Amino acid sequence: MNHHQEPQEMLKDIIRISRYAMYIALLALSGIVLSIYALNRSSGERTVPVNNKKTASAHTEGGAKALMPVARVFPADSWKAPNESTIPKGKEGETIRYGKALIAHTAVYLGPKGKVARISNGMNCQNCHNEAGTKLYGLNYAAVAATYPQFKARSNKIVSIAERINGCFQRSLNGKPLDTASEEMQAMIAYMKWLGRNVPKGQKPAYTAVEKLAFLDRAADPARGKVVFAANCQSCHGANGQGLLNTAGNEFIYPPLWGENSYNDGAGLYRIGNFAGFVKNNMPFGVNYEHPVLTDEEAWDVAAFVNAQERPHKDQSEDWKDLAKKPLDLPVGPYVDGFSEQQHKYGPFQPIAEALKHQN
Numbered sequence: 001m002n003h004h005q006e007p008q009e010m011l012k013d014i015i016r017i018s019r020y021a022m023y024i025a026l027l028a029l030s031g032i033v034l035s036i037y038a039l040n041r042s043s044g045e046r047t048v049p050v051n052n053k054k055t056a057s058a059h060t061e062g063g064a065k066a067l068m069p070v071a072r073v074f075p076a077d078s079w080k081a082p083n084e085s086t087i088p089k090g091k092e093g094e095t096i097r098y099g100k101a102l103i104a105h106t107a108v109y110l111g112p113k114g115k116v117a118r119i120s121n122g123m124n125c126q127n128c129h130n131e132a133g134t135k136l137y138g139l140n141y142a143a144v145a146a147t148y149p150q151f152k153a154r155s156n157k158i159v160s161i162a163e164r165i166n167g168c169f170q171r172s173l174n175g176k177p178l179d180t181a182s183e184e185m186q187a188m189i190a191y192m193k194w195l196g197r198n199v200p201k202g203q204k205p206a207y208t209a210v211e212k213l214a215f216l217d218r219a220a221d222p223a224r225g226k227v228v229f230a231a232n233c234q235s236c237h238g239a240n241g242q243g244l245l246n247t248a249g250n251e252f253i254y255p256p257l258w259g260e261n262s263y264n265d266g267a268g269l270y271r272i273g274n275f276a277g278f279v280k281n282n283m284p285f286g287v288n289y290e291h292p293v294l295t296d297e298e299a300w301d302v303a304a305f306v307n308a309q310e311r312p313h314k315d316q317s318e319d320w321k322d323l324a325k326k327p328l329d330l331p332v333g334p335y336v337d338g339f340s341e342q343q344h345k346y347g348p349f350q351p352i353a354e355a356l357k358h359q360n
Contacts, residue, residue, distance in 0.1 A: 071290070072289055072290050072292070073290055074136060074207065074289065074290060075206075078136060078205070078206065078207060079136070079140075079142045079199070079205035079206070079207070079208070081134035081140075081142075081195055082194065082195065082197065082198065087194065092190070095186065095187050095190045095191075096187070096190050096191050096194045097191075098183075098184075098187040098191075099187035099188045099189070099190050099191025099192070099194075100132050100191050102125070102184055102187055102188050102191075103124070103125040103126055103129065103132045103133055103188060103191060104124060104125075104126045104132045105124055105251060106120060106123070106124040106125045106126075106173065107120065107122045107123065107124055107250060107251040107252065108250055108251050109184065110175075110178070110184065111123075111250060111251065112250075113248075113249060113250040114250075116184060117178075117184075119169065119175045119176040119177075119178065120169060120173035120174070120175035120176075121173050121174040121175055121260075121261045121262070121263075121312075122245075122251070122252055122256075122261045123172070123173055123252060123255045123256070123261070123262070123263070124251065124252070124255070125168065125172075125173075125188075127252070127255040128168075128172055128263075128268075128269060128278070129141065130282055133191075133192065133195060134195065135282070135288070136207040136208075136288070136289060137207045137209075137210060137211050137277070137281040137282070137288070137289045138278075138281065138282050138288075139208075139209060139210060139278065140195075140207075140208055141191075141192045141195045141196060142195065142196050142199060142204075142205045142208045143196060143199060143203070143204040143205060143208045144161060144164075144192040144193070144195070144196050145161075145192060145193040145195070145196035145197065145199065146196055146199040146200060146201050146202060146203055146204065147202065147203075147204055148160060148161045148164060149161075152164075153320065153322060153325040154319050154320055155167075155318075155319070156320075156321040156322065161189050161192065161193075162180040162185055162189060163180075165178065165185065165188055165189070166178060166180070170266075170314070171263065171264055171266040171267040171268070171314060172263045172264075172267040172268070172269065173263070174261075174262070174263060174264045174267075174312045174314075207289070209277075210274055210277035210278045210281070211277040211280055211281055211289065212273070212277060213273070213276050213277050213280060213296045213299060213300065214296060215347065215348065215349045215350045215353070216296075216297065216300050216347060216348065216349075217348060217350070218347070218348055219304075219343070219346040219347045219348055220272055220276070220300040220301055220303060220304035220346045220347055221301050221304060221346075222301070222304045222305040222308040222346075223305075224298075224301040224304075224305075225298075225300075225301035225302040225303065225304045225305025225306070225308075226305045228294065228298045228301055228302040228305070229241075229302050229305050229306070232283070232284050232293065232294065232298075232302070233257075233283065233284065233302065235284075236254040236284070236285060237254050237255070237256070237257050238254075240259075241256060241257040241258045241259065241262075241306070241309060242256045242258075242259050242261070243255045243256035243257070243261070243262075254285075257306050257309070258306060258309035258310060258311045259309075259310065259311065260311075260312060262311050262312070263311065263312075264311055264312035264313060264314045265311055265312070265313055265314060265316075265331075265332070266314030266316050266319070269307075270307055270311075270331070271327055271329045271330055271331075272300065272303040272304055272307050272329055272345065272346065272347075273303075273327070273328075273329040273349070274329075275303035275306065275307060276296070276299040276300045276302075276303040277299070279294060279299050279302060279303060280292055280294055280296065280299040300347075304345075304346050307331075307345070316332050319332075323335060323336045324336050324356075324359070324360070328344065328349055328352045328353055328356060329344060329345070329347075329349060330344060331344050331345030336356075336359065337352055337355045337356055337359065338355070339351070339352050339355070
């Protein structure tokens with residue numbers, strides 16, 4: 001540039017140079033974006049959470065799907081846990097707060113090193129009932145007070161809240177039942193009733209259990225699930241699936257997913273339909289229904305992988321007296337539909353569903 005130019009000409013030169021620099025910067029940025037997009041397409045990775053129920057998809061080289069995100073949002077009137085500031089004062093409030101502590105830190109009180117009793121495997125209730133039973137699609141307790149006592153086909157009888165809690169102790173916590181008259185049992189019941197105090201009797205709010213994912217058109221695959229586990233789960237649960245204990249050794253920071261300290265084969269999460277719906281909206285740790293990380297396909301496969309591993313066995317000979325009411329993903333025979341335990345465990349489930357529908 002000639003430093004003896006008139007100011008007006010100098011200004012024009014500056015503008016031209018600025019425009020050229022901006023153009024070069026935009027080209028460079030576009031190249032970076034396209035490179036990232038191409039890398040993600042080829043690796044099957046996602047840069048944002050997705051919901052593969054409502055997405056456009058394209059197959060990658062590995063057979064996985066690259067998915068375009070579509071937001072999932074809970075309705076504004078969805079159930080919300082009451083604010084803890086509304087817990088009553090005095091003895092009643094102390095009982096409710098103790099109940100929450102028992103749900104959140106079950107092992108501290110009732111685990112292998114429990115300070116009250118030693119009747120469970122070291123997992124906490126909130127490992128399944130996320131955020132102390134308050135999370136939508138995290139097996140929350142919203143409907144407990146409103147729907148119990150209720151008939152349970154598994155036990156073929158009317159079940160109270162205390163009996164349902166003890167079912168979890170014997171299955172998910174692979175332990176022994178808690179004395180129904182104990183302070184601990186009454187505290188957990190009080191907490192659950194407080195959580196559901198505004199739910200009308202007989203009603204079950206939406207998003208209380210786990211999301212029922214659409215069936216795959218194939219069997220869920222433990223081998224594919226192992227890859228999903230390595231990429232998304234083992235950083236917390238460990239490569240061997242045994243979880244991570246705290247320094248005191250009395251509570252798992254991250255629970256074991258198989259082995260002697262995990263849930264047994266009579267637990268609800270041993271049904272991969274339940275497990276798939278649970279991990280879809282709660283795992284990796286920190287995700288939720290509105291911001292999932294796994295696709296439905298990945299959720300089914302990792303559920304198959306986890307439930308293919310060794311775990312404690314529970315005698316279930318007294319369960320499901322009416323075989324026609326057995327869930328189709330319950331991998332413990334006998335059945336009325338003629339399909340194998342293998343197919344009832346991994347699928348494909350649509351043929352079973354159609355057979356049961358025809359029988360009914």
